[in-house]
Amino acid sequence: xxxxxxxxxxxxxxxxxxxxxxxxxxxxxxxxxxxxxxxxxxxxxxxxxxxxxxxxxxxxxxxxxxxxxxxxxxxxxxxxxxxxxxxxxxxxxxxxxxxxxxxxxxxxxxxxxxxxxxxx
Amino acid sequence: xxxxxxxxxxxxxxxxxxxxxxxxxxxxxxxxxxxxxxxxxxxxxxxxxxxxxxxxxxxxxxxxxxxxxxxxxxxxxxxxxxxxxxxxxxxxxxxxxxxxxxxxxxx
Numbered sequence: 001x002x003x004x005x006x007x008x009x010x011x012x013x014x015x016x017x018x019x020x021x022x023x024x025x026x027x028x029x030x031x032x033x034x035x036x037x038x039x040x041x042x043x044x045x046x047x048x049x050x051x052x053x054x055x056x057x058x059x060x061x062x063x064x065x066x067x068x069x070x071x072x073x074x075x076x077x078x079x080x081x082x083x084x085x086x087x088x089x090x091x092x093x094x095x096x097x098x099x100x101x102x103x104x105x106x107x108x109x110x111x112x113x114x115x116x117x118x119x120x
Numbered sequence: 121x122x123x124x125x126x127x128x129x130x131x132x133x134x135x136x137x138x139x140x141x142x143x144x145x146x147x148x149x150x151x152x153x154x155x156x157x158x159x160x161x162x163x164x165x166x167x168x169x170x171x172x173x174x175x176x177x178x179x180x181x182x183x184x185x186x187x188x189x190x191x192x193x194x195x196x197x198x199x200x201x202x203x204x205x206x207x208x209x210x211x212x213x214x215x216x217x218x219x220x221x222x223x224x225x226x227x
Binding site for chain 1: 121151152154156158162163164165166169170173175207209211214215216217218219220221
């Protein structure tokens, strides 16, 4: 099971960036997926979740209306479209699979992360 | 939204010590509580799910307990590879949230 993020980089405030997460080693279409970010030297912040078929999506308030999570099950890929970027969006962005057991869930495994830097 | 508070924020301990980290939720989350370990420059990895479930491959010196609002992660005998930052996370409701982290350092 492996998740590999890409698409990070330096972007100006107000700009856009699209992150990708390529999955392998499991039945991609059977799992919820998530994005979690970590600002430099800071803790973890959950960003967004997406259901197996893409029909349900949830976001943290700070990115609602600016970020869009999506997936392509045919390509085993997860995406995060980030618009109107702000300095406070600077972080390492991780994708993760949502593991489920009966009534509960957790994030496992995680990708290695991709760094997004928002700066002029 | 549910707030998660960990204590302590940092902790110094020696190899062989027994260590306990606590996590408190701002409202009851039953046992929807997970623990992660993160080493510098690496992605987090899950240690404990659903408050006390030991993730496959994780050493048995790690254990979790608690329900409702108060939870603990215990390492029974610290090993050199355990020095890292630990996070709790609630999966009771979105927005999911993490504690601020506990950095475990070598004394």
